[in-house]
Amino acid sequence: MQYLLRCKIIVAVIIASGFVTPSFAQLRGNINLPNHDEKPYYFGIVLGYNTSHYHISHASSFLNQDSIQGVNGLNSGRIHLGIMANWQLSKRWDIRFYPLNLIFSEKKFRYDLKYPDLGESVLEKTQKIESIVMSWPLQVRLKSDRIGNFRVYTLAGIKFDYDLASNSGTSNSENLLKVKKTDFGVEAGIGFQFFNKYVIVSPEIKISSGLSNVHAKDPSLKYSNVIDKLNSRMILFSLHFEGGGML
Structure with a gap:
């Protein structure tokens, strides 16, 4: 038996x-692009949507005045686009750099007033600051094993930002907050690679946090005087179109 x-x-x-x-x-x-992991480097195009705001730290003078009862940063969305360069160190690790990365953003502030401004009747005031940021992120990426035409990865890195639309040098006539031109920060995210016949499509979500205080404080402005620090916060949803083709 x-x-x-x-x-x-x-x-x-x-x-x-x-x-x-x-x-x-x-x-x-x-299996599409079977030799892709053997390429020492490749390039890609990035398109995406971001939502951003400023994390606000109140100044000590905020408690010593009674005209502004509260100030909050509000989320607002814009688009971003760029060019990516990827260097494959090994099967698992990559280094990524963005030689061109243009981020359009808008930061909004809502002030709750105890008394309305002169000539106005509202007790809630909203201000917004437009930004066009050239951002240069440098990232390390950890990749999973490739499963057919799919892969998942995580990333972390640092960035340096330069705001082309900074209002730090403008006059005080509009009574607006002012922000500095430069910022630096850290980033972390997760993404997925879908291998197609000629290109890799990679949706990615990333959190970006500014470490420097970008508030150009002006004591003569009541809306600026109550704020000590402004730190940028951003969530980016991106679609990478990464180069395939020959080695």
Whole structure:
């Protein structure tokens, strides 16, 4: 009985192998860009949408005045676009740099007033600051094993920002907050690679946090005097179109 059972198992394995082997051969034939991981470097295009605000730290003078009862940063969304350069260090690790990365953003502030401004009747005032930021992130990326035409990755890095639309040098006529031109910070995120025949499409979500105080404080402005620090916060939803093709 054991001999017959052993023979049946051997026959079943041979028959199963006959079906499984062509299936694996077909799977290998359907893998797109099979030599992509052997490329030392490649480039890509980035398109996306971001939502951002400023994290606000109140100044000590905020408690010593009674005209402004509260100030909050509000989220607002804009688009971003750029060019990415990726250097593959190994099967698992990459270094990424963005030589061109343009981020359009808008930061909003809501002030709750105890008394309305002169000539106005509202007790809630909203201000907004438009920004066009040239951002240069440098990231380290950790990749998972490739499963067919799919892969997941995580990333972390640092960035340096330069605001082309900074209002730090403007006059005080509009009574607006002013922000500095430069900022630096940290980033972290997760993404997915979908390998197509000629290109890799990678949706990615990333959190960006500014470390420097970008508030150009002006004691003569009541809306600026109540704020000590402004730190940028941003969530970016991006779609990467990464280069495939030959080595």
